[in-house]
Amino acid sequence: xxxxxxxxxxxxxxxxxxxxxxxxxxxxxxxxxxxxxxxxxxxxxxxxxxxxxxxxxxxxxxxxxxxxxxxxxxxxxxxxxxxxxxxxxxxxxxxxxxxxxxxxxxxxxxxxxxxxxxxxxxxxxxxxxxxxxxxxxxxxxxxxxxxxxxxxxxxxxxxxxxxxxxxxxxxxxxxxxxxxxxxxxxxxxxxxxxxxxxxxxxxxxxxxxxxxxxxxxxxxxxxxxxxxxxxxxxxxxxxxxxxxxxxxxxxxxxxxxxxxxxxxxxxxxxxxxxxxxxxxxxxxxxxxxxxxxxxxxxxxxxxxxxxxxxxxxxxxxxxxxxxxxxxxxxxxxxxxxxxxxxxxxxxxxxxxxxxxxxxxxxxxxxxxxxxxxxxxxxxxxxxxxxxxxxxxxxxxxxxxxxxxxxxxxxxxxxxxxxxxxxxxxxxxxx
Amino acid sequence: xxxxxxxxxxxxxxxxxxxxxxxxxxxxxxxxxxxxxxxxxxxxxxxxxxxxxxxxxxxxxxxxxxxxxxxxxxxxxxxxxxxxxxxxxxxxxxxxxxxxxxxxxxxxxxxxxxxxxxxxxxxxxxxxxxxxxxxxxxxxxxxxxxxxxxxxxxxxxxxxxxxxxxxxxxxxxxxxxxxxxxxxxxxxxxxxxxxxxxxxxxxxxxxxxxxxxxxxxxxxxxxxxxxxxxxxxxxxxxxxxxxxxxxxxxxxxxxxxxxxxxxxxxxxxxxxxxxxxxxxxxxxxxxxxxxxxxxxxxxx
Numbered sequence: 001x002x003x004x005x006x007x008x009x010x011x012x013x014x015x016x017x018x019x020x021x022x023x024x025x026x027x028x029x030x031x032x033x034x035x036x037x038x039x040x041x042x043x044x045x046x047x048x049x050x051x052x053x054x055x056x057x058x059x060x061x062x063x064x065x066x067x068x069x070x071x072x073x074x075x076x077x078x079x080x081x082x083x084x085x086x087x088x089x090x091x092x093x094x095x096x097x098x099x100x101x102x103x104x105x106x107x108x109x110x111x112x113x114x115x116x117x118x119x120x121x122x123x124x125x126x127x128x129x130x131x132x133x134x135x136x137x138x139x140x141x142x143x144x145x146x147x148x149x150x151x152x153x154x155x156x157x158x159x160x161x162x163x164x165x166x167x168x169x170x171x172x173x174x175x176x177x178x179x180x181x182x183x184x185x186x187x188x189x190x191x192x193x194x195x196x197x198x199x200x201x202x203x204x205x206x207x208x209x210x211x212x213x214x215x216x217x218x219x220x221x222x223x224x225x226x227x228x229x230x231x232x233x234x235x236x237x238x239x240x241x242x243x244x245x246x247x248x249x250x251x252x253x254x255x256x257x258x259x260x261x262x263x264x265x266x267x268x269x270x271x272x273x274x275x276x277x278x279x280x281x282x283x284x285x286x287x288x289x290x291x292x293x294x295x296x297x298x299x300x301x302x303x304x305x306x307x308x309x310x311x312x313x314x315x316x317x318x319x320x321x322x323x324x325x326x327x328x329x330x331x332x333x334x335x336x337x338x339x340x341x342x343x344x345x346x347x348x349x350x351x352x353x354x355x356x357x358x359x360x361x362x363x364x365x366x367x368x369x370x371x372x373x374x375x376x377x378x379x380x381x382x383x384x385x386x387x388x389x390x391x392x393x394x395x396x397x398x399x400x401x402x403x404x405x406x407x408x409x410x411x412x413x414x415x416x417x418x419x420x421x422x423x424x425x426x427x428x429x430x
Numbered sequence: 431x432x433x434x435x436x437x438x439x440x441x442x443x444x445x446x447x448x449x450x451x452x453x454x455x456x457x458x459x460x461x462x463x464x465x466x467x468x469x470x471x472x473x474x475x476x477x478x479x480x481x482x483x484x485x486x487x488x489x490x491x492x493x494x495x496x497x498x499x500x501x502x503x504x505x506x507x508x509x510x511x512x513x514x515x516x517x518x519x520x521x522x523x524x525x526x527x528x529x530x531x532x533x534x535x536x537x538x539x540x541x542x543x544x545x546x547x548x549x550x551x552x553x554x555x556x557x558x559x560x561x562x563x564x565x566x567x568x569x570x571x572x573x574x575x576x577x578x579x580x581x582x583x584x585x586x587x588x589x590x591x592x593x594x595x596x597x598x599x600x601x602x603x604x605x606x607x608x609x610x611x612x613x614x615x616x617x618x619x620x621x622x623x624x625x626x627x628x629x630x631x632x633x634x635x636x637x638x639x640x641x642x643x644x645x646x647x648x649x650x651x652x653x654x655x656x657x658x659x660x661x662x663x664x665x666x667x668x669x670x671x672x673x674x675x676x677x678x679x680x681x682x683x684x685x686x687x688x689x690x691x692x693x694x695x696x697x698x699x700x701x702x703x704x705x706x707x708x709x710x711x712x713x714x715x716x717x718x719x720x721x722x723x724x725x726x727x728x729x730x
Contacts, residue, residue: 034516037509063512067505068544075502075541079473079509082496085516087509101499211471211494211510212519219489221497223480229487236487 018190020183023151024090024116024176025050026190027158029060030198033114034085037065037076039095042128043180044118047090070095074102074113081111082220084210086162088113092180093120093134100138106173107142107246109221110208112165114158115143117177118184119293121379129380130180132293132345135321136353142246144174144253145322147293149278151188154178156270157319159193159202163260166205170249170256179294181380193268201267250323257320276320276328281307285314287396288333288369290358291342292318295376295383299342302388313392318354326361333358334365340395341373342388342411351375351408370399375410387411431676432618438464442492449482452646454610454636454653455557456482459528461613462555463493465620470524471514473498473506475538477530478564479557501537503529504545507552524624525552531572532562534633535591546600546629553623553630556593559638567641575710576703579641585702589714597631598667605667608634611653612677615664619675635662643698652696660687660715663722672725682723690715 018026024047028036038048054060063085065076070091077087091099096117106113121131135147146161148154154176161174178184209220224239237245254276261275272278280300282288289299296317306313316332333339343352350356355373362368372395377383391411398404442463449456455478463470472495474480480497483490498506507527514520529538534556542554561579562568569579569586572593576585598605604626608616616634623630637653639646656662657677664675680686690711694700703711 035509035512037505037512063516065508065512066548067508068540068547071501072505072508072541072544075498075505076509076512079496079498079506080513080516081509083471083510083513083517085513087513102502105499211496212514212517212523214469214471214494214523217489217492217494219483219491219495219497222483222486222489222495224486229485231488233488236485238486 014193015189015191017187018151019046019185019187020151020154020178021046021118021185022050023155023190024158025054026192027155028088029054030192030195031159031162031202032086033060033062033088035063035065035077035080035087036089037067037073037080038089038091039067039070039073041070041092041095043120043184044090044092044095044116046184047116047118070098071102074099074106077113078102078106078109078111081113081207082109082209083212084205084207086205088115090116090118092118093122096134096138097122103138103141103143108242110171110246110249111173112162112171112205113173114161114165115173115175116158117175118180119177120180127379130182130294131378131380133378135175135177136345139322139353142172142250143322144172144250144257145177146174146319147177147321148183148319149293149297149317151183151190152270153272154183155190155192156264156268156272159198160260160264163202164253164257167256168206168208170253171208172249172253177293182294197267201264254323254325272319274328276325278317278319280315282314282316285312286337287311287313287392288336288339289313289315289342289388289392290318290339290354292321292354293344295342295344298383298385299388302385302392305385305389306392311392324357324361329358329361330365333362333369334367336369338396338399339369339371340392341371342376342391343373344377344383346375346378346408351406356406370404372398373409375408376412381412384412432614434614437617440464442468444490447482447490448484449478450640450646452639452649453478454638454649455479455559457610457613458555458557458608458616458634458636461616462526462528462620463491465617466524466526466624468493469522470526471496471510472526472528473503473510475503475529475533476500476564477533478559479528479530481564500533502541503527503533503538504541504543504554507554508545508548508550511550511552527552527554529554529556530564531556531558531560532570535571535593543600546597546602546631549628551627551629553620553632555632555634557634557636559636559641560590561641563638563641576707577699578702579699594631594633600629602629602631603627603669604630606632607662607664608632609653609657609662609664610634610636611650611657612664615675615677619666641699644696648696655688655693655696657681658688659690659693660719661690661693663718665722671729672722674722674726682719684716684719
């Protein structure tokens with residue numbers, strides 16, 4: 001066997017065909033997570049099944065607390081993080097909603113916990129298929145929120161997420177999301193990096209809280225008053241100051257996210273745009289599709305077809321949803337003419353969240369681009385290339401006519417097929 | 431049996447806490463920390479103990495305390511324990527979860543049941559003041575029959591939940607009842623529990639002057655009456671074996687028990703009890719002791 005063959009063999013061994021869920025589990029293993037706590041839910045469950053397997057095979061020396069609910073899962077994670085361990089979990093949809101109370105507890109205490117979220121729609125009606133509703137409903141709790149487009153990105157983003165979350169300049173929890181089934185259960189080649197290299201990239205956690213150091217007595221998270229408290233023992237911030245610090249940490253995290261992304265690229269040779277959004281064919285484009293996750297993957301195909309029609313269309317796939325990178329997006333979109341937003345979520349009673357947030361972010365630009373939003377693929381309805389293409393045509397047509405509206409526009413609905421159906425059985429009022 | 435000279439002089443709670451005058455819980459907490467010592471981490475949900483611990487920037491104890499949302503005490507203790515295991519510090523440090531009756535029997539029961547089922551190595555102490563006292567005396571699953579609270583102005587329907595029995599059904603190695611009026615009994619039990627591996631459950635009755643309606647000076651008296659009337663038997667269940675605790679042992683004989691009216695009549699919360707309800711109490715106490723008697727006999 002020659003040396004070159006041997007090298008190739010090692011490389012081949014490092015590439016595994018993995019589902020998105022297993023890519024996340026491998027990242028946890030290689031990040032040497034110390035405490036994991038989770039509760040099963042579709043389509044996330046294979047993440048924690050794989051972790052249980054790693055632990056039983058001795059490939060991961062973690063404590064896995066198999067709790068009786070997601071609420072407890074995140075409560076275990078918070079307490080274990082406060083005791084000084086690197087911790088993480090995974091969940092979906094109702095599991096994330098059930099964790100809700102603990103989400104601001106983690107961010108308020110600045111606990112660098114990582115959640116993997118295999119996205120899934122929220123009931124009712126009951127559904128196990130993907131959309132981004134679970135991901136967007138937690139946008140105001142103070143977590144960093146990433147969303148991925150392929151399984152390599154899930155693995156890479158997890159490794160980066162630990163480093164970002166544990167950065168002493170911020171200490172924030174983070175969510176790494178990916179579409180349920182579309183990524184969670186689909187196998188793709190994923191390059192796993194050597195453990196030594198990962199250890200160099202991601203050193204052990206040096207936490208700002210450590211209950212296990214019993215010589216350093218602390219009361220973590222007692223009742224905190226509206227105002228600053230001054231007493232003989234010293235001055236303590238009020239709730240308002242704590243929450244200001246959380247907001248500042250989130251604002252500051254954008255640069256750290258870019259920094260860690262660059263470091264990862266230098267070390268491992270893979271990058272995802274600038275670490276906060278990815279672009280495709282945007283240089284000469286005057287029309288940009290703006291979306292995230294599985295919808296962005298579909299849009300990659302759609303823009304190729306649209307270009308054959310002579311339309312100069314590009315894509316911005318948002319990777320960092322929180323903190324919202326408003327300044328970067330404002331800079332990017334300042335010279336663009338048209339933006340068409342596809343939301344696999346909806347701010348019920350208003351419009352798609354990506355759509356209205358982008359409109360707000362671009363307010364104040366001298367030459368504001370035209371923006372129109374569409375809703376697609378709720379509850380796992382297929383998002384087809386033709387839906388995206390029709391959306392682009394529809395939007396460009398509306399812009400030409402000067403029609404601008406916040407009214408929601410659902411693509412891929414099949415109301416025609418239901419015309420003989422008693423409406424009252426699926427919605428009231430019509 | 432320990433005597434008062436055996437109690438460590440070291441106090442783990444700083445003076446001047448925000449607990450009410452005559453608080454049974456403050457006494458229980460003081461004794462528990464004396465028994466467990468400095469190598470302890472405490473976790474506390476929303477409760478009167480949160481009030482005792484006071485406001486930000488200062489810890490009222492010489493032991494670290496992690497405050498956790500209402501429903502999560504059992505999970506929070508599990509997380510601390512898991513992290514200690516992860517760090518190889520497991521043997522040295524005791525994890526104490528200290529929750530009120532609402533945080534134990536109502537909103538906290540799921541996380542506690544999960545932690546017990548997993549055999550988590552920790553002590554869960556429920557201090558039971560028999561209502562949501564910290565939020566203004568609303569009824570809980572641990573409020574006794576006929577008690578007036580702000581949400582049961584005409585008296586609570588049904589008896590309190592028998593939480594020690596529920597925990598016993600989990601097959602954990604140690605379950606005990608206690609009361610603030612017998613601190614030496616409590617001290618001994620906490621000492622014992624510290625050396626037992628697995629989940630240890632304490633259900634400790636905690637008289638509450640504002641919530642129960644009596645003078646703060648009477649906390650010890652009221653608690654003793656709870657034991658002397660047979661309403662609150664003190665016992666341990668160690669690996670399934672039932673042991674009546676010394677302060678309660680003579681009340682196995684019904685003639686030694688004081689009439690339940692002596693306990694009920696000195697508290698304003700029982701003011702609206704009917705004669706029929708008092709009869710129900712007598713039956714309740716008799717049945718409870720019959721069961722204890724049978725159990726002790728079956729072990730002989």
